[in-house]
Amino acid sequence: MAHKTTIYDIAKKLGITAATVSRALNDHPRISEATKKMVMSTAREMNYVPNKLALALKNGKSTNVGVVVPFINRHFFSNVIRGIEEELYPKGYNVIICQTHDEEQRERDIIQNLMNSQVEGIIISIARTNTKFDHLEQVLKKGLPMVFFDRKRDMEGVVSVAIDDFQGGYDATMHLVKQGCRTIAHLRGDRTLEIYWERFKGYQQALKDSGLAYREELVLDITSVEEEGLRAAQRLMAVENPPDAIFSSSDYGALGAIKWLVQKGYRIPDDICVVGFSNEPFTQIMDLSISSVDQSPMEMGRMAARVFLDGTDVTDTAKTQKRVVLSPTLMVRDSSLRDSGPVPSPKVD
Amino acid sequence: MAHKTTIYDIAKKLGITAATVSRALNDHPRISEATKKMVMSTAREMNYVPNKLALALKNGKSTNVGVVVPFINRHFFSNVIRGIEEELYPKGYNVIICQTHDEEQRERDIIQNLMNSQVEGIIISIARTNTKFDHLEQVLKKGLPMVFFDRKRDMEGVVSVAIDDFQGGYDATMHLVKQGCRTIAHLRGDRTLEIYWERFKGYQQALKDSGLAYREELVLDITSVEEEGLRAAQRLMAVENPPDAIFSSSDYGALGAIKWLVQKGYRIPDDICVVGFSNEPFTQIMDLSISSVDQSPMEMGRMAARVFLDGTDVTDTAKTQKRVVLSPTLMVRDSSLRDSGPVPSPKVD
DNA sequence: TTGTAGGCGTTATCAC
DNA sequence: GTGATAACGCCTACAA
Numbered sequence: 001m002a003h004k005t006t007i008y009d010i011a012k013k014l015g016i017t018a019a020t021v022s023r024a025l026n027d028h029p030r031i032s033e034a035t036k037k038m039v040m041s042t043a044r045e046m047n048y049v050p051n052k053l054a055l056a057l058k059n060g061k062s063t064n065v066g067v068v069v070p071f072i073n074r075h076f077f078s079n080v081i082r083g084i085e086e087e088l089y090p091k092g093y094n095v096i097i098c099q100t101h102d103e104e105q106r107e108r109d110i111i112q113n114l115m116n117s118q119v120e121g122i123i124i125s126i127a128r129t130n131t132k133f134d135h136l137e138q139v140l141k142k143g144l145p146m147v148f149f150d151r152k153r154d155m156e157g158v159v160s161v162a163i164d165d166f167q168g169g170y171d172a173t174m175h176l177v178k179q180g181c182r183t184i185a186h187l188r189g190d191r192t193l194e195i196y197w198e199r200f201k202g203y204q205q206a207l208k209d210s211g212l213a214y215r216e217e218l219v220l221d222i223t224s225v226e227e228e229g230l231r232a233a234q235r236l237m238a239v240e241n242p243p244d245a246i247f248s249s250s251d252y253g254a255l256g257a258i259k260w261l262v263q264k265g266y267r268i269p270d271d272i273c274v275v276g277f278s279n280e281p282f283t284q285i286m287d288l289s290i291s292s293v294d295q296s297p298m299e300m301g302r303m304a305a306r307v308f309l310d311g312t313d314v315t316d317t318a319k320t321q322k323r324v325v326l327s328p329t330l331m332v333r334d335s336s337l338r339d340s341g342p343v344p345s346p347k348v349d
Numbered sequence: 350m351a352h353k354t355t356i357y358d359i360a361k362k363l364g365i366t367a368a369t370v371s372r373a374l375n376d377h378p379r380i381s382e383a384t385k386k387m388v389m390s391t392a393r394e395m396n397y398v399p400n401k402l403a404l405a406l407k408n409g410k411s412t413n414v415g416v417v418v419p420f421i422n423r424h425f426f427s428n429v430i431r432g433i434e435e436e437l438y439p440k441g442y443n444v445i446i447c448q449t450h451d452e453e454q455r456e457r458d459i460i461q462n463l464m465n466s467q468v469e470g471i472i473i474s475i476a477r478t479n480t481k482f483d484h485l486e487q488v489l490k491k492g493l494p495m496v497f498f499d500r501k502r503d504m505e506g507v508v509s510v511a512i513d514d515f516q517g518g519y520d521a522t523m524h525l526v527k528q529g530c531r532t533i534a535h536l537r538g539d540r541t542l543e544i545y546w547e548r549f550k551g552y553q554q555a556l557k558d559s560g561l562a563y564r565e566e567l568v569l570d571i572t573s574v575e576e577e578g579l580r581a582a583q584r585l586m587a588v589e590n591p592p593d594a595i596f597s598s599s600d601y602g603a604l605g606a607i608k609w610l611v612q613k614g615y616r617i618p619d620d621i622c623v624v625g626f627s628n629e630p631f632t633q634i635m636d637l638s639i640s641s642v643d644q645s646p647m648e649m650g651r652m653a654a655r656v657f658l659d660g661t662d663v664t665d666t667a668k669t670q671k672r673v674v675l676s677p678t679l680m681v682r683d684s685s686l687r688d689s690g691p692v693p694s695p696k697v698d
Numbered sequence: 699t700t701g702t703a704g705g706c707g708t709t710a711t712c713a714c
Numbered sequence: 715g716t717g718a719t720a721a722c723g724c725c726t727a728c729a730a
Contacts, residue, residue, distance in 0.1 A: 002490070003410070006707055017717050022709060030715055047490060052465045054707035058722050060353070062402060063466075064445070071432060073647070075629045078427035085421060085448055094445045094466060096413070098409075099434055116401045117412075117443060141396060142353070226634075255634065264511040285575075285604065285610075299421070355723055366701050371725060403723035406706050646701060 005046045013046070014038060025050070040233035056118065064094045065308065066114035068124040070102040075280055076297045077125070080149060083122060083301020091309060093120065096242045100127040101329060108135045112328045121145040121308045126153060127194060145311045149304040152194070152323070159311070159326045166196045168293040171201025172247050172275045174329055175291070179273050179338050181245035185231060185236050187216040187257070189249040197247050199277065218243055222253050229256025237264070245336070251276035251283050254290055262288070273336040288298050288332035300326055354395045362391060374399070378416055397445035405467065406482045413443045413659065418475035419451040425630055425646045426474070429498060432650020433440045433472060440658060442469065449476040469504060470494040470657045472482060475502060477542060480573035494660045498653040501543065501672070508660070510653045510673045514544045517642040518551025521596050521624045524640070524679055528593035528622050528687050534567040534585050536606070538598040548626065550599050567592055571602050577607025586613070593621050594685070600632050601626035603639055611637070622685040638682035 003009075003170060007021040014021070016035065024033050024039035056062040069077040079137030085095050096119060100107040107127045108114065112135070114122055122139060126148065133153065139315055140157055141144050152160035176184050186203045200219070207214050217239055222228035229248060236243055248254035254276030266272050268288060276283060279294035303324055352358075357544050363370070364385065365669055373388035406410040416433055418426040434444045435519040445468060447597055449456040456476045461484070469489055475497065482502065488495050501509035525533050535552045538545030549568070556563050566588055571577035578597060582605065585592055597603035603625030607617060615621050617637060627631060628643035652673055 004707095008707080019705085019709080020716055022707095023716085028715095032715060035715080047487070049461075049464045049491065050465060051406075053402055053467045054722090055401045055410060055709080056709090056722095057406050057706090057724095060722070070425045071431065073424075073427040073431040075422075075424075081446070082420065082422040082448065085446065089447070094447070094462070096443045096445055097430070098433065098438070099431065099626040102714055107518070112398075113443070115398045138396070142398065160702085164721075173582075249702050259636075272352060282634045285631045286634070287608075287636055357723080367723090368725080369700055371723095372700085383701085403706090404706095404725080406722090407724055408727095409706070493699080513718050525707060545727085669715095 004051075005048045006051070007048075009024065010042055010046060010048060011041060013042060029245070044318060060118075062118040062120060063092055064096050064117065064119045066110075066117070066119040066122045066124075067095055067097045068100060068114075068122060069097070070100050070125065072097060072099055072129060076150075076278060076295065079297035080125075080301035080304070083298035083303075084305045087302045087305035087309070090168065093290075102127045102129055102245055104129050104131065111135045111139060115144065117141065120322075121147070123147045123149065123308060125150040125302050125332065127189070145308055147304050147307050148312075149300055150195070151307075157321060159307045159324065161262045161300055161307060162195070163300065163324070163326045163328045164296045165328070166202040166205070167200035168277065168295075168330075169199035169247070170206045171202075171328065172277070172291075172293055173203045173206035174210070174276060175210070175332065176245040176247060176273055176336060177206065178294045179245070179269070179336060180210060181243075181244045181273055183215075183218070183241065184212065184245040184247060185220070185243035187220055187232050187248040187250070187253040189222070189224060191221065194251050203247055222250075223250075224250035224252045226252050226256035226259070229253035229258075230260045231256075233257035233260040237261075237266075246272065246274045249273065250275050251278045251280040251290065251292055254335070255282070255286075255294070258288065258290065267332065269336050269338050273338070275330075275336050279331055284331070284333060286334075289334060291333045291336040292331050294331050296326060296327040296329065353400075354397045356397075357396045357402070359392055359395060362395070363387060368424040377601055378529070384474060387457075387634045391625050394456045403427045403524035409467075411467040411469060412441055413445050413466060413468045415459075415466070415468040415471045415473075416444055416446045417449060417456065417463075418446070419472065419474065419476060421446060421448055425627060426498075427642065427697065429474075429650035429653070432647040433648075433650075433654045436654035436658070444642035451476045451478055453478045454577040455482065460484045460488060464491060464493065468493070469661065471651050472498065474495045474499040476500075477539070493662070496653050496657050496658055496660075498649055499544070504695060507673060508656045508673065510649055510656060510675065511544070512649065512677045513642045514547035514552040514677070515554070517596075517626065517644075518548035518596070519555045519680075520679045521626070521640075521642055522552045523559070524681065525596060525622050525624060525685060526555065526561070528594070528618070528685060530592075530622055531561060532564075532567070532590065533561065533567070533594040533596060534592035536569055536571045536581050536595065536599070536602040538573060540570065540572070545598050552596055556669050564630060571597075573597075575601050575605035578602035578607075579609045580605075583607040584604035586610075595621065595623045597625050599621065599641035600627045600629040600639065600641055602634075603641070604631070604685070607637065607639065618653065618683065618685050618687050622687070624679075624685050630678055633680070633682060635683075637684060640685040642678050642684045643678040645675060647676065682688075 010017040011021045024036045029217045098110040148160035220232045276292040279292040283290035283292045356367045360367040360370045373385045407606035431442040447459040511543040569581045625641040631642045
């Protein structure tokens with residue numbers, strides 16, 4: 001694996017100085033066209049490749065940005081990453097991705113490693129298990145721009161990008177009300193996570209605004225898996241005065257619920273309407289397609305990247321806004337769309 | 350954003366030399382425990398973060414690996430990336446991801462950029478539109494290790510990792526034969542891509558081995574979208590002597606076909622069996638779950654990473670094997686599993 | 699046990 | 715227009 005050619009090699013071959021070569025390569029104004037041509041062509045000949053590392057060391061800037069997520073292969077995160085990459089690549093940045101596996105220790109290691117790597121910034125959805133946050137404070141202390149998305153946290157000098165989960169919960173519930181549902185249950189996600197709590201609050205508010213009673217026994221805590229949605233549906237329908245609609249904080253929960261309901265002979269959406277959350281691909285593919293709240297993950301990624309770029313562009317002034325809130329979009333589908341008249345506001349695909 | 354502390358800063362504060370600090374930090378054997386402790390603690394105090402860039406420049410190694418895919422957010426690719434990341438991270442490598450959007454020019458730019466960035470290697474699934482490959486030759490000329498996965502190409506000194514598509518096509522078809530199907534159609538993917546061609550050849554071979562006739566009119570070319578599968582099914586069932594099974598080279602094709610068939614009143618799998626390819630998440634979620642060939646993308650990613658690691662470990666000797674072939678796994682589900690007796694070999698989930 | 703000096707590949711600042 | 719030199723942060727012979 002031969003020696004990598006440097007500007008010195010080119011200089012030597014041409015009987016000039018490395019400095020001149022450097023200038024020629026960078027199209028410096030006061031370099032003769034002749035030498036420029038020479039340098040360019042021999043550079044190509046010798047398979048010259050500029051060394052970004054050297055440049056980075058010199059400038060103290062690496063042109064790398066760290067992106068940290070729990071798992072890369074989740075639909076939501078892979079789309080966010082795509083958005084980030086597509087926004088950053090044209091600006092000359094490379095994206096380094098890391099997975100925390102939702103483990104705090106791993107997140108700490110990763111942050112440390114990214115700082116070592118001299119990334120220009122960190123875009124992160126924090127791990128759910130986090131109890132302490134000093135590693136993130138560290139980042140700020142170093143003057144490294146940081147952006148949160150999805151799993152955010154209030155922190156001085158960090159902009160967060162997320163959808164309005166409250167709004168999502170509110171819209172979903174309101175939609176159910178408009179479909180004529182009067183007894184709406186909720187499958188709630190992990191209460192300690194802000195996003196789930198907000199969805200729940202949105203649900204409550206919608207009930208209130210509609211003059212519907214909030215009944216505790218209609219709110220069940222589940223994790224985001226089919227099996228739990230299934231059991232939850234079973235429990236709900238055994239309640240006295242059972243629900244005629246279910247708003248699930250996750251699509252998998254909705255899926256499980258629907259499967260159980262269908263199997264038991266309930267007609268959807270006539271007997272009972274169901275709405276999920278996240279707009280997972282499968283929701284629109286099902287024979288009975290599932291209504292769901294879209295989080296526009298790619299757009300979220302783009303936005304997070306833009307926030308980062310703005311932060312670096314700006315000449316250190318205006319601390320801009322503290323959080324960017326994206327609006328969720330309710331996708332109305334079979335599982336909650338009753339024939340009785342058209343639905344005006346929400347999107348139907 | 351204060352000045353980043355270097356070993357010089359630590360040295361000055363302690364009245365010693367940067368060299369000593371460096372050695373202390375690296376736990377050099379002949380450094381007094383006393384100074385080690387001193388250095389360590391003041392390093393922490395001063396929020397010292399070692400600069401990987403400087404190290405990289407010095408050693409000529411960046412500890413970064415480039416991963417290049419068409420789109421990050423495809424189920425298959427995001428899983429491969431996860432596999433790669435999880436194998437490489439513990440070894441101290443960072444993963445830089447780039448998307449080609451399946452465009453040749455973009456791939457060229459990316460490769461160039463990764464070489465500039467002094468990555469230690471490149472793991473890539475090449476763009477489908479590629480007509481020339483000199484940019485990839487360039488990589489090798491630089492002595493940079495490269496590994497292909499999925500979309501491979503024969504090239505001196507490059508190991509490729511992929512599943513045995515021929516086997517996948519063969520297994521799927523054979524399974525259909527065992528279900529009693531006698532007239533098996535095939536929805537073929539882009540013929541210019543090796544993977545699809547191989548699946549097709551496997552299909553042909555299985556027919557041959559089963560003594561079934563190969564009929565050209567039962568092979569339709571489609572792209573991997575629901576709509577095309579739908580139209581294909583329609584055309585196939587209009588043929589004289591229509592098929593009693595369809596092996597689709599993609600899950601979306603299978604999905605479209607199934608939807609059309611169901612709508613037209615065909616019973617699946619009784620009247621007609623369907624098998625897809627890729628094991629997309631939705632295939633097992635459907636009410637009528639879809640049989641499909643699993644490509645174990647995460648395993649593929651891990652394997653590609655391991656191949657890269659082996660290549661760097663080895664002291665430049667043994668050019669090991671030229672390609673790693675992973676076995677596909679047929680997931681038998683509702684869409685092709687007839688009641689008539691148990692199926693021995695393939696996996697049922 | 700610790701200090702000195704040179705170099706990794708570039709570019710920026712002076713000179714000429 | 716081009717050459718020499720220093721500097722980015724770190725490591726590592728070679729000295730002491």
